[in-house]
Amino acid sequence: MKRFLLLFSLFPFLLLLGQQYQSFWYNTDNGLPQNSIKDIIKDKYGFIWLSTDGGIVRYDGKDFITYKNLKISNFNFFFFLGQPQTDHIVIPNAAEREYLVIKNRKIKVYKPDSQEIKEDVNRIYHQGKEYIFFSKNNSQFAITSPSRAFIGFKSGMYLFEDGKNIVYLKKNSSEEITIPFLFKMKNLKNFFGFGETLFLRDPERKKIIQFEADKISDFPCDDPLYTDPASRIYWQKTINQNFIINKGVIYISTLQNGTLKAIPLIRLKNSDIDIASIYSILFDKESRSIYLGTVNKGLNIIKIPSFTTPELAPTVEYRVQYTMLPFGKDQIINIQGRIFKRHSLVKDYHFNTFDELGALYDEKKNILFVSSSNHRIYRRYAPDYKKYDSLSSDKTRFPILVFKDRESYMQLHSDNIRFYLVIYKDSNFDKPEYIFPFDNLIYSAMHIDHDRLLVGLIDGLYLVSKSKRTIKKIRTPSLNVKNIISTESGNVWIITRGKGFYLFKNNRLIKMPYDENAYLSYPHNVIRDKKGFLWIPSNNGLFKVPESSLLEYAKNNTKKVFYYRYTKDDGFKINEFNGAGTSSCFAELENGDFVLPSMDGYVFFNPLQTPSYYPKAKNIYIERAKIKNSDFIYFKDTLNLKNDFEDTSVFIDTPYFSNNDNLYMEAGFRNEENNIKWNKLRNREYSIPHLSPGLYTLYIRTLISPTGHFTYKKILINVPALFYQTTWFRTVVILIFIGLIIFLIRLRTQFLQKKNTTLKKIVHQKNDELKITQDQLKNEAEYQKDLIQTINHDITTPIKYLSVMSQKLSETDNINLQKQYFDTIHKSSEELYKFTLNLKNYTELFSSQAQKYQENEYSISEILEEKKNLFAQIAAQNNIIINNIAPLNIVLNINESMMSAIIHNLVDNAVKNTFEGEIILNAEEKEYQIIISVTDSGVGMKEDVLEYYNSLINNIKNKPSSFKSQGLGLHLVIQLLKKIDGSIRFKPHHPKGTRVEITIQKP
Template structure:
């Protein structure tokens, strides 16, 4: 029984309050009537509001009113039922009708006795409690009851409560009156009753009572309780602080939501907290609906009248605070302390190496000493024209401006000493950054520059932009922000322009901070942006990669969308995890871990409504059918999204008979895609919605059909085409018959003449072809014979000359012998000249009987051996056995003759070998020499010539006559030929003959 020691153990958690922005909705901007009597969220994510003039569905952008029920009474009351079971029920006044909300649509349903809220029990009236609104009145002459899942609690008499479960009935005695119903709530079948006078809390479960006399917020005299059964939410309101009950019946915990001072200013009668979007909905009886966007952004500023809350310079001061140039120390909840810094310039602040704070005051620098608690200070006059002082790496920098330009002084130790480096620029120097030990970057009013220390080398990296800041994030990436030119990634001495947001607000980006989860937070002149770092880096590699920015605005808790920017670091990540950015109205504090970005849920995107022309919207399922006389059709995209609509990325396209590219759908009061000017046919509408910061889309498709007019149908077109075709055929047939009779005789004459001319033409063509072939054949024959006998005759001529010149009898005898053998072989060759006449006009490339290829090699060996011997070359036949072939012997003889001829011509003091290898399918003739050989380029030329699929007759004029002829003949007998270099020198020629 005594479970209270730990039930309320965590009830007074000291949780920091959230700021909020308030938005009112009433009859002027969406509601059909200025009452919001009950609020509930269905399983699909839509908010439903019960009003005195219909039911309203809210998706975060638009209100849809349902009032076209077949009832006369549209005054609706409390919601009952179970949203998780897709069953929400509401009755109208006097319990006349019942509406059930199911599958995102309300419809009229049959009313049963179990649905009623009020019953008559003889002379007594029983009233069901489904909630206890803040301003509710419970009368002593009415009996009330709470209906649970399987049981009922009856409040029927004073000082007693009756618990009923089936036939079981338990009477619980405790000091209780109907007025105490204002302070009850139910949690998981447990009934809690609070006695504010005695500061007690009673808990009843299944008829068993537990009592706690521990003072809590639940039984505080100034507490008001709002409980709604259908949402299972209980709110505690105490001194304008609104809490939400969390936990379970054994671990009651209160989550502080907001301090709302206006809670008592209006007749609030309904409450609902949407934890998914951190929003609190407050419904009133006569002022509409107030939506509080609870914010984790904290704006810290001076609250005094006429205070200037525009700060350009600040410094992190403690783990959770910053300090401004006037000495004001700010934390997330406001001013923490005020240090007496006096009046100084508000653009420059800096820590020196000792932790002292430096602030500029005209041409002097004021230094506040850390060891004095920043109470003691001194002033140092630097130089007339002092504009800025900065620090980067281990370098201090000061700039001085006059009419001639800007001088940048760099100091290694102390900015008040003699500068180590001095550089002059025509433009104003906003910031410098130490890139390496011997290089700095300067951001100027006209561009970005690279400066090499110790030299006068100043290299412009980009011109015509106004550089605002050079930022090195904790991942060691360098970013450049500009005024009206966006921001850049600086990598490998190159600037990579980052894409802008859809509204180009990032054209004036100020500063960048990186959080622990890899997101960049970027302040601008119009809002705060959050973007995944990896998307920017992917874009730097591939400009086609999309980048999705998430924008935070005043709706999320700022006082202004405009943030401040300066050349000095003006945004900080504090040690406690908070980020701080200066705005034009105070400093914005927030912890990036607690600020959420919201995206639509994958399963909660619906395309089911269409508005054709000016008609009322109607519902469809999967297939949308449009009549042929439609002008426009607005297809609505229903997404329960209760955050800034600018962060919705929705695109749509049409495919089918006509196609469109993806186009962005503008976020407004209604999310819709308009179909217009499409020809009849079947189409598919595809809609994709960004559902995560990683760039993941959810795509939905619907099919729609535009019906054609009767003359646009396929049947009409086919019928019309057939009729027109028949008419044309009839006209053509009649005309043809008339002309056929008239021209019949003339056609016969022309036919006869054509036949005679065709015969004459064919005869002349045959004669012409025969003459052309004969001429070509004779030409090739002469060229071939001339080529083949050139080498032997030249050799005989050479030996005859040597015989004439020699007086040595033995040598003369040797020459005579060579001349005789060569002449004999030449004679034998000329005896076979008849065979050459068959080389080119032979159609049969195979012999009837097989013959030995060895015979050809031996004959050619004898023909060229004396010629080769004269050059100191030996010809060796390595064939070990007889190989037969049926390839035309004359053609093969001519091929081997030319290849051996080329080998003898190009081999000196070397060897030429002849060989034949075979397998069941092929025989290969291999001729290898050790001569000068063919170059790789020559081999490629002849092999490409061989691979040419067109068997053109080669020209045998000029260089390469023999090989051109050989290639032609090898192709003629369907053989394969290859050349390769012999090692260490010479050429190997292989001719592969197919046996089949």
């Protein structure tokens, strides 16, 4: 029964000989690594695998994937072994250094001694002899014929050696059976087999020999193809397919009910392929494709067409077709009088007309049509259509078109001003029943019930009532109506030029959606088959769609409609179809064929046997990805990407060998509303957009049926986060940020509190300073006052002395005394003059800008000497001797004016309080100090006065408001010493007098 079904399923191919087919070549220019196709095999999942001298290639109907990154010694491969139906394909490379195992669409490399390939080796050894595995016949086998070979089956294997008997080895047995058949190795090319049965053809004796285990016998065969020496046998043992090529025809060989049958598949065109170069063959019944591998030109894929166009001689004119009428069981006839069947022109009645506007049969099968050359209606009489006559017409109007709808015969007339729809009750056209005038050209008319008609014009759609004799234009967009079609389901379709097609329902038009490329904006017809599909020829391809999908869209225009498009790749010569505005632009034949006119002949096809291809849900795989400028990444379920990934595509693998425009795939991620925004995929790949770190689910759906049923797949995409993109890091950062804010708030609060406290202190301090300032201003005023007193104090003694000397000068007449007095006055005046020159610096001593240090150093001894000279004359009047014993090498850089004022006051006090005594000025230098002393032998200080002045330097702020009672000079000295961080000590001098020491810290 299975063999009978196989024959029945292959029966349509018997009709394909001589038919136009599509042939596609692939070589190193468009996808293959090398042009020698050693073997071809189809795996369990539907993918096609090629063995070449440049590597193993997988083909999915769109792309060739070459496996280049295998760790093997060479990429030259032989024939496929193994069992593809169990997902186990094996192939060795040159010298069988490595074996590849293809399983689960992946390739693994094994050594020849691996257990994985022990049942599928390319060579065996028996009794010290090497035997090569024979797995297929091809045109090149005679060149590479080995000296010994073996053919293996599940039950055992045959060993062949030139000029020796055949040896049969049973499986899992040491038994060796010799078959008495002297074999010549050149006859290996004549082997073929089915299942466990091996056949050997003998062209010389016109016999077929059958091998069953250790038994051989003649096998009856009536088909001469098997024993014809011109026949080439191609036995593809691994895929259990046998082919015969004879006189350019490829046959598939079958064993049915014990009979060998060679069923023709296709007749090769001589220009397409050199039969001698064919190396391997695969017939894929599912995709109706023949794969031919050549030794030097690459891969040739032949699509067995579902559509046929009759072949015409080059001299036949008028290949552009518009109308036709069914003619017999499987033929058509056109207005030119030509009869066509599927593959050829059958007969030509030479109607000598080339009008293509329409035709019809009358009640007697006569053919009626209008000639545009003389505007007459012609009738060709059955059965041979040689006789004809013409019908007269109204003198005021001439016919343009004649057609029939229901039981009425109609004509379209024109008087060069208006157009008329004229309705007759029969084909005699004696007297019209109705005449309806129109202002524009009429293209079509059709009854929607017994009384009403829809009429299509160049400017729109009109509703005509015969009983009321009214014409009413249906409110529609601006439409150029070409045809009006009513299908068996009762639906009415309006065909337009440039605006697609509409469903007419409930007296309104519902526009149908375009296909993706808007080719359906120019349809020609809508035809319904017995399975409920609509076939729509257009200016660019033939479309197929379930009528139910369009009706569902009419109810809910959000329902997506999926059209299946056939192109010239499927068998017709040109994608542009034609059609007139009548029913004669389509024919349905008795054998079930549909016939459509095109710009290059008629297109025949059986709608029930013309497949539309959709991928199988089980054969859709998402396991490859590719990053920019890198090799493929293979994954399972989860695709792990780098954080900074770029230009990454996910590939959807499915074996789909038809027009890729009909492969509909969409992909998308769920959005925030938990909906998926679907994006249509191009070229079976999805480009991943930029994704932030996280785990995503990519959903991919594929259309697997014409009714809009999808199969869904999903993969996980993992984008790892860098440490600073992780949740814990963000949590820590947020916590740190919150803590920092709290810290800053607390710090700011503490700062403000501290600032507030500081401000309070500053306010109090300012108040205190204000008070101090007030006191200082008061003191400053007193100091200014005291400064004047001080200056007055310091110069009083010299001036007083000058006054006394002047009086003595005036009272004496002694010239010597006068001279002496004059000298004294001169010297004292000179010293006083020098002193007054420094009064400016003297006044700056109490300024806040006065500096403690100066840049230049000076000698202490020089200052002491200067003061000695200033007071020398005064001291002489009191018999006082002033001695300066200070060393010259003691130097200071303390403000010289301050030091001068301090020493001036100390020497002045010593001169005032000494009579007939001695004043000693001295200075000494210690490690960190310089001590300057003024010692006199005067009256000395009382003990309480000494105590007062010794304590005054540490309590200068509590000095009395006036220096008068306490001694202005010493207060001045103490004040200046505070400015230079000096100290003073008053001591009694024995036997009498006072010793004053000032101590200056060395810088």
